[in-house]
Amino acid sequence: MIEKQRVAQGDATLYDVARLAGVSAMTVSRVINGTKRVNDDTRERVATAAAQLKYEVNVAARAARVGSLRIGLLYSNPSAAFLSAFLVGAMDQCSSSGARLILEKCEGQRGWRDAIDNLVAGGVNGILLTPPLCDSLPVLKLLAELDIPAVAVATARPSKSTSAVRIDDYEGALSMVRHLISLGHRDIAFIKGDPKHTPAQLRYRAFLDAMEEAGLEVPPARVAEGMFTYRSGLPAARRLLEQSERPSAIFACNDDMAAAVVAVAHGMRLEVPRDLAVCGFDDTPLATTVWPNLTTVHQPIGEMGQVAVELISEQIRCQRKRLPSVVEHRLLPYNVVPRLSSTRDWKASA
Amino acid sequence: MIEKQRVAQGDATLYDVARLAGVSAMTVSRVINGTKRVNDDTRERVATAAAQLKYEVNVAARAARVGSLRIGLLYSNPSAAFLSAFLVGAMDQCSSSGARLILEKCEGQRGWRDAIDNLVAGGVNGILLTPPLCDSLPVLKLLAELDIPAVAVATARPSKSTSAVRIDDYEGALSMVRHLISLGHRDIAFIKGDPKHTPAQLRYRAFLDAMEEAGLEVPPARVAEGMFTYRSGLPAARRLLEQSERPSAIFACNDDMAAAVVAVAHGMRLEVPRDLAVCGFDDTPLATTVWPNLTTVHQPIGEMGQVAVELISEQIRCQRKRLPSVVEHRLLPYNVVPRLSSTRDWKASA
DNA sequence: CTGAAAGCGCTTACAG
DNA sequence: CTGAAAGCGCTTACAG
Numbered sequence: 261m262i263e264k265q266r267v268a269q270g271d272a273t274l275y276d277v278a279r280l281a282g283v284s285a286m287t288v289s290r291v292i293n294g295t296k297r298v299n300d301d302t303r304e305r306v307a308t309a310a311a312q313l314k315y316e317v318n319v320a321a322r323a324a325r326v327g328s329l330r331i332g333l334l335y336s337n338p339s340a341a342f343l344s345a346f347l348v349g350a351m352d353q354c355s356s357s358g359a360r361l362i363l364e365k366c367e368g369q370r371g372w373r374d375a376i377d378n379l380v381a382g383g384v385n386g387i388l389l390t391p392p393l394c395d396s397l398p399v400l401k402l403l404a405e406l407d408i409p410a411v412a413v414a415t416a417r418p419s420k421s422t423s424a425v426r427i428d429d430y431e432g433a434l435s436m437v438r439h440l441i442s443l444g445h446r447d448i449a450f451i452k453g454d455p456k457h458t459p460a461q462l463r464y465r466a467f468l469d470a471m472e473e474a475g476l477e478v479p480p481a482r483v484a485e486g487m488f489t490y491r492s493g494l495p496a497a498r499r500l501l502e503q504s505e506r507p508s509a510i511f512a513c514n515d516d517m518a519a520a521v522v523a524v525a526h527g528m529r530l531e532v533p534r535d536l537a538v539c540g541f542d543d544t545p546l547a548t549t550v551w552p553n554l555t556t557v558h559q560p561i562g563e564m565g566q567v568a569v570e571l572i573s574e575q576i577r578c579q580r581k582r583l584p585s586v587v588e589h590r591l592l593p594y595n596v597v598p599r600l601s602s603t604r605d606w607k608a609s610a
Numbered sequence: 611m612i613e614k615q616r617v618a619q620g621d622a623t624l625y626d627v628a629r630l631a632g633v634s635a636m637t638v639s640r641v642i643n644g645t646k647r648v649n650d651d652t653r654e655r656v657a658t659a660a661a662q663l664k665y666e667v668n669v670a671a672r673a674a675r676v677g678s679l680r681i682g683l684l685y686s687n688p689s690a691a692f693l694s695a696f697l698v699g700a701m702d703q704c705s706s707s708g709a710r711l712i713l714e715k716c717e718g719q720r721g722w723r724d725a726i727d728n729l730v731a732g733g734v735n736g737i738l739l740t741p742p743l744c745d746s747l748p749v750l751k752l753l754a755e756l757d758i759p760a761v762a763v764a765t766a767r768p769s770k771s772t773s774a775v776r777i778d779d780y781e782g783a784l785s786m787v788r789h790l791i792s793l794g795h796r797d798i799a800f801i802k803g804d805p806k807h808t809p810a811q812l813r814y815r816a817f818l819d820a821m822e823e824a825g826l827e828v829p830p831a832r833v834a835e836g837m838f839t840y841r842s843g844l845p846a847a848r849r850l851l852e853q854s855e856r857p858s859a860i861f862a863c864n865d866d867m868a869a870a871v872v873a874v875a876h877g878m879r880l881e882v883p884r885d886l887a888v889c890g891f892d893d894t895p896l897a898t899t900v901w902p903n904l905t906t907v908h909q910p911i912g913e914m915g916q917v918a919v920e921l922i923s924e925q926i927r928c929q930r931k932r933l934p935s936v937v938e939h940r941l942l943p944y945n946v947v948p949r950l951s952s953t954r955d956w957k958a959s960a
Numbered sequence: 961c962t963g964a965a966a967g968c969g970c971t972t973a974c975a976g
Numbered sequence: 977c978t979g980a981a982a983g984c985g986c987t988t989a990c991a992g
Binding site: 273274275285286289292293317318320321322323324325326 | 968969970971972
């Protein structure tokens with residue numbers, strides 16, 4: 261009973277593994293890190309020994325020797341939903357690699373300068389950029405000048421010189437429209453997002469292309485302007501719904517505006533999805549908070565956090581060894597999540 | 611230019627400080643940790659030297675020696691808003707103390723057993739419990755049996771045997787009602803939360819007490835049942851608003867239901883706050899997503915994360931030294947955040 | 961109250 | 977391909 265916890269696991273050290281495998285600690289280290297060449301035979305023996313002892317590297321000890329990676333995470337738009345999902349993934353990766361994640365929020369339009377100063381003063385070796393900072397040219401420029409590696413997260417405009425991890429906004433929106441069409445919708449309206457944001461542009465482009473692909477018209481009256489906020493979705497929805505002939509579905513450029521559409525429809529005594537299908541983009545908690553829940557496009561945000569940490573770590577390692585840094589763009593799979601707000605046979609599922 | 615980053619800071623080691631202060635490394639260590647007795651004079655010299663060199667402890671090295679703390683964070687209700695704010699605070703504290711935070715989500719009703727097993731297998735030394743897990747007797751019992759320290763976060767029913775960090779739900783709700791009354795409201799309705807949740811009970815109790823304190827009546831028709839979800843807030847709001855004489859304000863037990871009230875009011879052509887004041891509790895992102903933004907009670911969630919890590923670390927240290935563990939309950943300040951949804955002179959601020 | 965020695969678990973050169 | 981030695985920066989006993 262006593263010492264139960266300590267015995268649980270993680271007892272074995274590199275030396276225990278070395279002894280059991282009949283090799284030197286050095287060799288075990290090499291196998292663990294999989295970096296230098298090791299005889300296949302030896303590798304096998306070490307691996308078996310490690311597995312048998314349930315060996316786990318002591319990341320703290322490794323960090324003490326190597327100098328642990330300090331990864332800065334810069335965020336501005338306090339989208340709690342995005343941040344928490346991202347943090348879960350990023351922390352997970354940091355935890356297992358012994359890196360430290362330093363959060364820095366940048367406030368206001370010009371706040372990014374101070375924020376980056378803070379991170380640099382804190383000694384970070386690389387910085388993760390979340391939207392919309394990841395698309396800011398001045399930010400990327402400053403980081404390049406400081407020679408600090410960066411990874412752009414969920415950017416829609418990946419730069420040639422910066423690593424990035426994202427989904428394909430264009431394809432995501434395309435799939436969503438196809439989904440609506442497959443449900444039998446022919447008259448689909450769209451609410452645009454902030455025209456300055458690249459994802460908004462891509463999603464709109466995809467909407468038009470998907471409609472054209474299906475041979476469907478998009479009269480100007482079927483497109484409304486929005487700014488990504490719930491509030492901006494209110495008048496946009498009114499404009500689309502107060503026409504003599506209503507569209508059968510509205511695709512809003514994000515969940516906030518889709519939620520606003522639902523609210524307006526409700527106020528007009530329209531039942532969603534019976535009288536109107538509604539869908540959004542992002543799969544924020546709002547999508548499952550409002551009623552009916554929103555059909556939307558889901559991004560694997562947690563996985564993006566993991567990958568972002570991997571990418572930045574790799575870049576930092578390259579920099580330390582004075583190797584040329586490798587810019588890598590990773591595209592992760594999105595998926596359309598059908599929920600009640602666009603359900604065809606809604607009585608059945610209600 | 612070269613090596614710019616490395617020079618930035620964090621260069622100085624314990625030995626540099628020792629040399630400059632003319633003492634041994636040991637003494638510096640003692641001063642840094644502030645634990646054992648050190649001559650005031652010596653302490654001063656060391657502190658000055660440390661400041662001059664901008665010395666920072668290398669947490670990795672310390673962890674290598676001491677064995678770093680592994681802190682498990684158990685969460686179930688995926689309230690992204692709460693989680694992200696909490697993580698920011700908790701990570702911050704972990705970062706500066708060199709602890710590792712291990713996240714574990716528990717799915718389903720019985721998932722907590724597996725989740726705790728996972729954490730224990732992962733070798734955590736203590737566990738942070740977020741709501742609603744923090745109020746689960748079986749969970750607390752299992753942890754006690756395993757002899758793993760725990761800290762309950764945002765619990766409304768702090769246990770005598772478990773450390774906790776929280777705000778005073780009762781006082782928070784009391785303040786909110788007083789706020790509404792100070793705005794001139796006399797006929798205030800309430801939407802209850804899930805009756806199984808202790809915070810819901812406390813907030814309702816506070817509502818009744820505050821009304822009584824002001825000599826105001828609360829007829830049964832002014833109280834509606836809710837379950838904390840947006841969806842449950844819809845019929846509750848309808849019930850309260852479809853009476854011949856409407857209340858002038860509705861206080862919902864959380865933000866989700868308050869948002870539902872706004873939606874229903876809007877559907878009935880009632881303007882918030884002109885025709886009806888609405889307020890919630892928690893200050894989730896939803897409060898600033900919907901329009902008008904919701905007046906609500908804010909919890910310092912980030913700070914709760916910091917404090918939770920402090921409390922659990924202290925407990926783990928006690929356990930390691932086989933000292934009796936100190937149960938500590940920390941009450942943090944909440945505050946009422948007035949926003950447009952309850953603004954008296956709403957034209958002025960719109 | 962203060963210090964000299966040894967070691968946390970791992971990795972970086974340097975040899976073979 | 978493999979190993980012996982030294983050291984990362986700090987702290988734990990053990991002395992004085």
